[in-house]
Structures are given as structure tokens and as C-alpha cells.
Amino acid sequence: MPNDVVINWSQPVDIDGAHYPKDTLNRAKYAQYLSNFLASKGYDESRDGEDKKRNYVLNLNSEWGSGKTYFLKRWAEDLKAHHPVVYVDAWQQDYSDDPLMTVISSMVSQLREQYCDQCNW
Template identity: 60%
Template sequence: MKVNFSWSEPTTNDTFDEYFQPDQLDREKYAQFLTSFLAQQGFDQNRDAEKQKRNYVLNLNAEWGAGKSYFLKRWALTLEEHYPVVYIDAWKQDYSDDPLMTVISSMIKQLRKQAGKDADKNVFKVSRKLVGLLKAATPALARGLTAKYLGIDPLKIMEMADDKAIG
């Protein structure tokens, strides 16, 4: 899918409730490149069946004030017309002691809004309960997977460490 990037004009938006100046550093070309690159890394039917779908993590690193937030917000605004996009600002959305819950709740809220779904529908009330259940079950699930695939039971190791039985 070809996404048209045109950041030469100023814009306002509902998503971030901000005014964006025109891009004077020609960053839209980087957004275009990264969009094409990430879309290519995702699904490709020319690959073997088990490798057609892949995940990719991208890290954007620059010094304070270099324009990372501007770039990511402007990029997100352009992409959300074509793809599901979630933008998480750890400084503004860190209202919980549990960072995982901040990420999950931000994802649910933004994707629900992009899908045009009402937050008060019963289907979403069930998903809130499911998130709580997943959060509670994660330690047991991680322990089981570690024991199965690595042959190590972390709980037993911790108990042995408490008993000072480990040399």
C-alpha cells in the first residue's frame, strides 16, 4: 500500500491535540522509507509459508530535542489512515505502577478508537477482565514455559537460594 507523505504544510489533529509546524528538515522521506521497509518486513507471500509473517522492532535513538517526538507523532498521524497505529508517550501516560498495564491500556484505547468501537459495549468489558486475568496468569505461564523448554523451574531455584542450598 502506497502512503502519501506530505509534511510541508502545518497541521492540527485530534489524536495528539497538537499543532505541527511544517517539516523543514525533510523528515518525511525517512518516514516513507521506514514505512516501506517495515511493511516489507511484515507479510511477504514470496517467502516460505512459515516465514511469511514476521515481526520487527525498530529503535529510534537521538539526543534530547532532536525531533523524535515530532517525527513519531507526525508519522503516526500519516499512517493511522492506512494502518492500525499505537503511540505511547511514557512521560504522559505513566499513571500506573505497572508499565505493562500502561502499554496494554493505551493499545486497547487507541485501537478501539481507530476501529470506531464504543468503549461501553459489553465485548470491551469482557476484554478488561481478560487483561486482568492475563496479568495474573503471566508469572505462572512464564514458569511453566521455562520449565518445559529450558528444564529449569525458577521457583525451585528461588527456594533453594532461600535455603542456601545452592553452591
């Protein structure tokens, strides 16, 4: 993840047909921090062999109505300009008895869409 990702939520935006107002609670600074933090946890040229590849899992946990969807949708939209991003909403996409199939289906469809957008198909 490049360190030049700039998070600016000073303007409202529509994402997937939903309206997200400007960031009046100054949450963009947290997205900026997490973007930089995750960039520092990524691929590391200074390491040897398989140690170059590094993974990191981030969990966002908060009460219902605290703005998790707002935060993740806006952040994902900004990151899409630099990286492939998959957003899985377990509440809206719970159409299968197998949760793994929901995740895989979301990954395939969203990555295909992002790839095709880059190729201008």
C-alpha cells in the same frame, strides 16, 4: 503495509490538540523511507507456513529535543489512514507502577478509537 503510503509534511497539522508545523528540516523523507522499509519486512506470501508472518522492531534513539515526538506523531498520523497505529508516550502516560499496563491500556483505547472511527460509531 502498502507501498503506496505517501508522506507529505509540507503543511502544518494539529494532532491530539498539539500543533505541528510544516517540516522545514526535511524529515518526511525519513518517514517515507521507513514506511517502505517496514512494508518490505511485513507479511511475505512467497514464504511457507508460519514463515509468512514476519515481525520487525524499530528503535528510534536520539537526544532530548531532537524532534523524536514531532517525527513519530506526524508519521503515526499519516500511517493511521492505512493501518492501526498505537502511540505510547511513556512520559505522559506514566500513571501505573506496571509499564506493561500502560502499553496495553494505550493499545486498547487507541485501537478501539480507530476501529470505531472506521465504523462511524
